[in-house]
Amino acid sequence: MAIAGTFSDFSLPELLQFLDQGKKTGILYIEVSQNTSDNKKAIPYYVWLHQGRIIAAADRLDQKCLTLMIDQRGWISERVISRVNQISSNSINTPLGLVLKVQGLLQPEQLKLLFNNQILRPICNLFQIRDGVFKFNQIQTLPLPLAEMTGLSMSANEVTLTSLRLLRDWSALADKLPDPTSSLSGLSVKEPQIHLKAQEWQVWEFVNGNVSIQDIAHQLQIPVEIVQQIAYRLIVVGLIEENFMATSCALPNPTITEEEAVPEPGIKTTVSQSFLNSLVGFLRSRS
Structure with a gap:
């Protein structure tokens, strides 16, 4: 089952409430437009949900976003992460964040910070967008995006509540x-x-x-x-x-x-x- 629409049909908070209530599993695709000097640029955002809980998010589908986020912070290089994945026996079915935690390369507080920057802050930014389109593809057996997962998760309602608390510009939601x-x-x-x-x-x-x-x-x-x-x-x-x-x-x-x-x-x-x-x-x- 697929659900598609625009933020004018349903605001993103209302959509997340629906996915939480239905304990939905699948991938939520969101696209917003960004004005550049030449033309409008479509910015994609992907959110993975399992039984109404958000488990990962990224702005592309090459399974590299979380690795780059860790590398850019100077915590672990992309080369070391790749090597750990090659030699770790549990990397096949374990979220990347937990693999690195077990190896002693990341601490719990670092995983929380990654989850915050991967999911909470981007969702908060999306709440400030008036014009956006979305499509949710429900998948009964979701292939887990292990390379994008910190190992942490949060219900869609909790993500909504936390992100709305961070919101400073309410103009996009004023009529709601x-x-x-x-x-x-x-x-x-x-x-x-x-x-x-x-x-x-x-x-x-x-x-x-x-x-x-x-x-x-x-x-x-x-x-x-x-x-x-x-x-x-x-x-x-x-x-x-x-x-x-x-x-x-x-x-x-x-x-x-x-x-x-x-x-x-x-x-x-x-x-x-x-x-x-x-x-x-x-x-x-x-x-």
Whole structure:
């Protein structure tokens, strides 16, 4: 099964939510245009997912991106990496990052930095792009891109949440933000198990369907735009949904806590009904 579209059909955060919720396995191809002095240049980006978790990413398919990233940092030369792969018995079925870690050539913190620069920062940059096309090819048995894998992985929702926290320019997603007069409702009666930051927890305290976003901002004494961005983050990872309100409601006096939630792997979240309806309509139009 293949799903294709543009960022105007679905924003990249919404697409990643869909892939996470469906525990999809396959390759996501993204193409954006970059203006040069002569013409527009198409910039490709490939993301490999296994059961809704992002395991690797690259801007080309020659299996050299991770090696070059390591070499350019002066950690290990390309020649040494090639030699290790030749003599290591487990390089046939083990991610390159773990092969180098077992050999004592890379440390865990270096692998985390590589994963951050390979996936989180590029995804954050892609969130700032208005015009892009995507195609997701679902593959039941995905040939693992071992040479591009650090050995680390993260659910698509976690990648989305982390990358949105890094986002500075929200203009590409401005029309996706919830309305200031809307309220927010949780999609579960339980507290979120996904790791939230202090301000996200503060907004979560008002997720009861009765308080508008602008009133939440007033109560917390932070800009409305910040509350909108926090709300959007929680919406696209399936924790809350937006409720349109005719009028602003009275404020309760919740107890605000800044205690961090302990992350729990493999969290199962819920896609909002409005998002599912939009997706069904989109797929029908493509059939």
